[in-house]
Amino acid sequence: MKRKLGIICECIRGEDPVKTLDLIKAAGFDCFFTGTQDPDKVAAIVAHGKELGLTCEFIHAPFKGINTMWLAGLSYLPLMNGMKQAIDNAAANGVPAVIIHVSSGWDAPEITDLGLARFDELVLYATEKKVTIAFENLRKVGNLAYFADRYEKMEYVRFCYDCGHEHCYTKYVTWMDIFRNKLVATHIHDNHGRGDEAIGDPDTHLLPFDGTFNYEKMMRKLDEYNFEGALVLEVGNSRECYAQWTAEEFLATCFERIKKISEL
Numbered sequence: 001m002k003r004k005l006g007i008i009c010e011c012i013r014g015e016d017p018v019k020t021l022d023l024i025k026a027a028g029f030d031c032f033f034t035g036t037q038d039p040d041k042v043a044a045i046v047a048h049g050k051e052l053g054l055t056c057e058f059i060h061a062p063f064k065g066i067n068t069m070w071l072a073g074l075s076y077l078p079l080m081n082g083m084k085q086a087i088d089n090a091a092a093n094g095v096p097a098v099i100i101h102v103s104s105g106w107d108a109p110e111i112t113d114l115g116l117a118r119f120d121e122l123v124l125y126a127t128e129k130k131v132t133i134a135f136e137n138l139r140k141v142g143n144l145a146y147f148a149d150r151y152e153k154m155e156y157v158r159f160c161y162d163c164g165h166e167h168c169y170t171k172y173v174t175w176m177d178i179f180r181n182k183l184v185a186t187h188i189h190d191n192h193g194r195g196d197e198a199i200g201d202p203d204t205h206l207l208p209f210d211g212t213f214n215y216e217k218m219m220r221k222l223d224e225y226n227f228e229g230a231l232v233l234e235v236g237n238s239r240e241c242y243a244q245w246t247a248e249e250f251l252a253t254c255f256e257r258i259k260k261i262s263e264l
Contacts, residue, residue: 006031061086070115
């Protein structure tokens with residue numbers, strides 16, 4: 001199955017993502033996503049992408065402080081407003097989906113009625129805007145699996161499969177068997193997996209094949225559930241191991257790696 005190949009447009013440290021799109025296009029990519037939240041900047045990024053023939057697959061919503069969504073008080077409001085802004089940005093620029101986190105950390109809060117009510121509000125907001133919310137897998141299995149059931153009949157709720165998170169956070173869970181045909185987005189990167197201890201953060205966002213993730217197994221699962229969406233890299237050149245490459249060399253290598261995955 002032929003799929004579009006993409007990368008985050010903030011992948012070159014210190015570079016304007018609008019300018020980076022030129023390099024992304026030159027490297028051979030078909031699409032991209034952005035984590036930018038400023039409305040004017042998002043509009044400029046998406047518009048330049050269209051000029052180059054690149055599609056913006058999704059916008060990544062802010063997630064710092066995501067655990068406040070589950071806690072009493074008003075500390076969640078800045079994040080809630082930020083996620084709604086991401087939805088507004090997507091609606092205003094014809095971007096079909098926004099990626100949303102559910103919780104963060106090894107000791108993330110348990111599911112609460114208060115938190116569910118807030119996420120319900122977010123889902124209804126996105127539905128009114130006709131923007132898909134794609135919840136992303138991280139450390140905790142139960143809350144996201146619960147969302148798969150809770151929002152099963154919601155047209156504008158889908159999921160984002162992050163293969164690196166699966167590898168280093170929930171190595172005994174095959175998320176594609178939970179997401180099934182509700183997958184709309186991918187985050188592809190690599191790491192060295194998770195040991196028996198849950199200390200530190202093994203989510204290193206290496207280029208594919210610089211870690212130990214099994215991409216052949218991933219592609220079999222994507223094919224099994226007939227995923228026709230893009231394969232999108234969530235990597236950047238800020239890591240020391242890639243500092244010796246020029247931006248052009250980094251993106252050329254990125255494209256070579258994602259193309260290799262697409263052919264498995």
